Amino acid sequence: EGLAISRQGNFYLIVCDMQSPNGGFVWFPGGPDDRYITQYIVTGLSHLLLLDPATGSNKDLQEIITAALKYLDQSVSADYEQLIKLTKKGAKVDGGLGNLQIQYLYLRSAFKNYPVPGSSLKAVSYYREQAQKSWIKQSRYMQAMIALALQRTDDIKTAKAIITALKQNAVISEEMGMYWKDVRSGYFWHQAPVETQAILIEAFAEINRDQQAVNDMKTWLLKQKQTQSWNSTRATAEACYALFITVPPAGADKAGSGIADLLQNNPDVSIKLGNTIVDAGASSNDRNDPSSQPEAGTGYFKRSFNQDQVKPAMGNIEVTLKAPGKPAGAGSTANLPSWGAVYWQYFENIDQVSSATAGALQVKKQLFVETQSDRGAVLRPITSESPLKVGDKLKVRIELRSDRDLEYVHMKDMRAAGTEPLNVISRYKWQDGLGYYESTGDAATNFYFSWLSKGVYVFEYPLRVTHSGNFS
CATH class of the missing domain: 2.60.40.690 (Alpha-macroglobulin, receptor-binding domain)
Structure with missing residues (x-):
């Protein structure tokens, strides 16, 4: 417990050091305050408060959140004032809803105990109205954020309409779970499939309380980890948070937290490479190797063989899946999807590596x-x-x-x-x-x-x- 408190204190010191006097956060020390980074950090803090509500009583955390929200409230007000200046005289103010404003609405809705100041209420109301009108034009990522923001600010009808539309456009596969074909990777923060799936899980859990859809979406998230990767620390953090989300019980206003059975339901895998048998957790070449133990949640494990250990017979591969905790025999075969790969790896001198031209x-x-x-x-x-x-x-x-x-x-x-x-x-x-x-x-x-x-x-x-x- 003492170690946990010490680490928590160090966390607050690190966060404080990255916060500018105006409340915004920088990406790296010495740089300008960054609005997206600020909104991302504050969103992460809202997730922390959901997973561990007791942290909300920490005075240091309260000061960090208060300063950051003040900075963000002023930023969205400045957006609105600039929009008014750019609007022709006599014309109605319209549009101006971008990804940053949507992200702001989403994170701000998570802090009901930190009221929006009167000087920012008009701007917040304007962008909320724009979100209600134009959600259908937004990406899946932004639609999920809008749905959560509206749900938490009492526009349940629109929030449910967004979730219904999202489900109608989803692909549902027994093997891959539930996902959206039009979600693609890109070069901007809002073009991120793993992060998009994570917030969609939050939306379906909190708004529709759709347990089956949530489990199907978690399946897709886990398969990305098993077959490809969660390709950044940001993606990994968002994915882990989504996997901890549970559908809230009746009467609760937000998604709950916990570890669903889906994370613990991993089959026991046995792989036969010729005459060499590889079992999860029992490496033939190093039983003490940490990588030989199945990874919690995904069941991932890895075996490596040196050049002199590789034999031609290893080209004949058999894979057996067994239900967790059951002895081998009739009825023990697992009816669970699993992925794996066998690959050769070699190293090249750095001066022989050619430059990428695409x-x-x-x-x-x-x-x-x-x-x-x-x-x-x-x-x-x-x-x-x-x-x-x-x-x-x-x-x-x-x-x-x-x-x-x-x-x-x-x-x-x-x-x-x-x-x-x-x-x-x-x-x-x-x-x-x-x-x-x-x-x-x-x-x-x-x-x-x-x-x-x-x-x-x-x-x-x-x-x-x-x-x-x-x-x-």
Whole structure:
């Protein structure tokens, strides 16, 4: 218990350090307050309060939430005032409902004990009315947020209409569960299939209290983890929260929390590779390997074989599923879906890996030796005829090309062996109108861009050669 309290205190300190004096949160220290990041963090805090209501009495948390909501209330008021300014004189104010305003309505509805100030009521009412009128034009992600916001602010009729429309457009499969074909990954925060599925689960649980639909949607969420991945920390956090959601009992106004049987209903899997038998939790090559234990919730486990252990007979594969806790024999076969894969993996020297030429981003990296002359610093390319020496100063030049606008981009540059960075302090930087956070790690330098406009960007940073030898 003492350790839990200590960790909770550390969490509040970390969150406080990332909060600006105006109540907004930054993505990285030194950067400007970021409205989406602020709304995302406050949404996460609302989830925390649902899973553990006792945390709501914490004074530090109350101060964090109060300051953040004040910042967000002022932001939505500023949106509305700007919309009025842009509206022609005599015309009726209309439109202006974007993803940020919808996200705000959703998170704000979770804090009924933090009233909206009078100065923001008009803006909030306006955007709520816009959501009631235009929900059908929104993405599935936004429709779920609107439905929850309206349900919590007493427009139950519209909320249920949205859920009905969502269910009519869903694909229901015995194998994959319930999902939506038109939900696609993209380059913006609201184009995220796992996060979309998570909030849809919350909406169906809280509004329609549809246990079957909730379980079917959880099936799809788990299958994404089993067959692909929850591809970010944000996706993982939202998916875990959704799996903890339970359909609320009669009389409750929000979805409940707990661990459904779906998470615990994993079959026992036995795989036969030729004459080699692999069972979950009993690795033939390392019984103490943590990865050999089935992962809670998904049942995922992994076995690795070295090159000398792989035999041709292993190409004959048999898989047996057994109902959890039942001995082998008649009636023990599990009627549960499972996925697996067998694959070869090999490693390649980094200098043999070719550059990617497709996709939204293209990166070109060059290394130069920096020397001094009577004209100042001179950069010369590194060649086999001019080997590096200990003490040489290198300049890393990275050219980043983007063919479209992107948000929340992470670029990781692996550092060459035998070199050490001269920029050891991580900090926020501005360059040619682009703001980014540069973080120096043990083996790489990381660049984080909250917004990256279409164009070409060049970044440089220095290294020092510290060791001699042939590295790969």
